[in-house]
Amino acid sequence: ISSRAISFHSLSPLPSHHFAFHSRNLLKSHNRLISPLFIFGKMFCILISLFIPIVSAQFDFDQCNVTKGCWFHPPNCMGTATCVSGVEWEVRPAGVLFTMHSSVSDLDTTRPTWIAVGLSLNQRMDDDTVLECVRRADGDGRVRMSFNDETHNAVLHQASASLLSEQAVSFQDGLLTCSAVLSFTGRNQLAENEQFKVHDLSLRPYYLLFARGSANPYSLEKDIHSTNDGPTFPWITEEAISFCVDNCTLLGVPPSEPILVTQMHQTKMERYWRYRVAVMHGVAMLIGWWVLGSNGILIARYFKPLFPRRKLLGTAVWFQFHRDMMVVGVLLEVTAVVCIFWQAGWVWYECSYECSSDDFAKKMHAITGVFGTALAVIQPFIAVIRPAPDSNIRPFFNWTHWLIGMTAWCFASATFILALPLGKTGLNRVYGHIPNYIMGGYIITFCLTNVILEMIATTYSSTPLRAHKIGPSGMAMSILNGPSTESNIAEPKRSSARIFVFSIHLIISLAVSITITVMLVRIMYSHSP
Structure with missing residues (x-):
């Protein structure tokens, strides 16, 4: 009976609250089992939905290299179904009927988007014609022409109305497609200030550049394209494309052919490294000019009478420090200039037809920087041929050497100020005018340091000391009242005061250089980690 009772009890239904509790436990256990699979499936669907708009199945490759020229990017995407954008002509x-395609799903779809193909003379967008397409988020789109002048892009309204026909804009599944016919004729009917901005397609081959990005929702003014490595950075053809039809031989231009372009690049040097080279350029210049150069100048001008009985590596202490600091500084400066031109592809920056204050600052930054560095390079050669301390032309050498050095320092300091609004530094964009105050404060500090040390050097000490002759010709090589006066009896005046003022300047120059360096590095990592 007992066993039956147990058996019966075991077969009887569980209380409702017991069943509910047990069911919840089973459901939780089941959820723990399927949740990873469910999440993985969800993520897979999302990835597929993001990938679908950019697969090359939406691009038409049939007539490429047959009746039309084609250029799709990234390279070799046609065979792997990974094309993101392309141009056909x-x-x-x-x-010429141009057709542009591009996935815009990786852009901000809440704002207008644009795609454009540029006709370039030199694989750079400077003074070149652009065919562009802008589409609003609500679906309204337009094809138009514009002009790049190195620093700006301006829409060509008259050329767009006169030279373009058969404009069409469509958008489907994240793929923006735009087309228009750019006429061979009609340039002579444009206004004089717009005529030269439209390239004649028949006269010569052109490199093609393709870019895309977002635009202002109200004015449709294009934002700059991506400036970092990746699929949104512009593409450039390795070969120039000819669009000539008539009289090509007479014009010396190869006739147009329906080719398939496969050789392309985005940049000769990765943007990742270009930003880092730019930062290293700035840091090297700061150390070379404001740490080594500034303090080397102060040592040469105000510290000759100090340590009269001591030598460093066989020569006067002040001279050894001055020479070593200036030589290392010049090496840093030359290396920095070479590296910055190398990362820029050895291209000299120029303002073109539109030149804002920031653009002009970029142009002048290059000019003043090169000029200051050239003067710095001359200095060691002038020092090598310096006359003896007791020579009659020694004062002329002293003034020349000092004047060239101070002129170079002034050019370098102006170059630093001109670098603040530059895009690669981003100092004004991120920190406002704080870098201006820091750099301006240091320039004032250097000037005040010279004034204070000059006052100390020209004020007689209450306990004059006799300096020993330590120069190669028996001269103490000291300065009493300026670069023109040297004496074999140098009187070191207020040495402690000189060292104290110099130390304050040295600390400030290091602090300024470190502060600007930290700013540059933080900005660089914020957009190019």
Whole structure:
């Protein structure tokens, strides 16, 4: 009976609250089992939905290299179904039909988006014609022409109305497609200030550049394209494309052919490294000019009478410090200039037709920087041929050496100020005018340091000391009242005061250089980690 009772009890239904509790436990256990699978499936669906708009199945490759020229990016995407964008062109007797495609799902779809192809003379967008397409988020789109002048892009309204026809804009599944016929004729009917901004497609081959980005929702003014490595950075053809149809031989231009472009690049040097080279350029210049150069100048001018009985590596202490600091500084400066031109592709920056104050600062930054560095390079050679301390032309050498050095320092300091609004530094953009105050404060500090040390050097000490002759010709090589006066009886005046003022300046120069360096590095890592 007992066993039956147990058996019966075991077969009887559980209380409702017991069943509910047990069911919840089973459901939790089941959820723990399927949750990873569910999450993985959800993520897979999201990835697929993001990938679908950019697969090359939406691009038409049939007539490429047959009736039309084609250029799709990234390289070799046609065979792997990974094309993100592309340009097609069909040369007709009256003009060229350009068709641009691009996925814009990786851009801000709440704002207008733009895609554009540039016709370049030198693989750079400077003074070149652009065919662009801008589409609003609500679906309204337009194809138009514009002009790049190295620093700005301006829409060409008259050229767009006169030279473009058969404009079409479509958007489907994240793919923006725009087309228009650019006429061979009609340039002579444009206004004089706009005529030269439209390239004649028949006269020569052109490199193609493709870019995309977002635009202002009200004015449709284009934002700058991405400036970092990645799929949104512009593409450039390795070869120039000819669009010539008539009289090509007479013009010396190869006739147009429906080719498939496969050789392309985004930049000769990765932006990742270009930003780092730019930062290292700035840091090297700061150390070379404001740490080594400034303090080397002060040592040469105000510390000759100090340590009269001591030598460093066989020569006067002041001279050894001055020479070593200036030589290392010049080496840093030359290396920095070479590296910055190397990362820029050895291209000299120029303002073109539109030149804002920031653009002009960039142009002058290059000019003053090169000029200051050139003067710094001359200095060691002038020092090598310096006359003896007791020579009649020694004062002329002293003044020349001092004047060139101070002129170079002034050019370098102006170059630092001109670098603040530059895009690669981002100092004014991120920190406002704080870098201006820091650099301006240091320049004032250097000037005040010279004034204070000059006052100390020209004020007689209450306990004059006789300096020993330590120069190679028996001269103490000291300065009493300026670069023109040297004496074999140098009187070191207020040595402790000189060292104290110099130490304050040294600390400030190091602090300024470190502060600007930290700013540059933080800005660099904020957009190019």
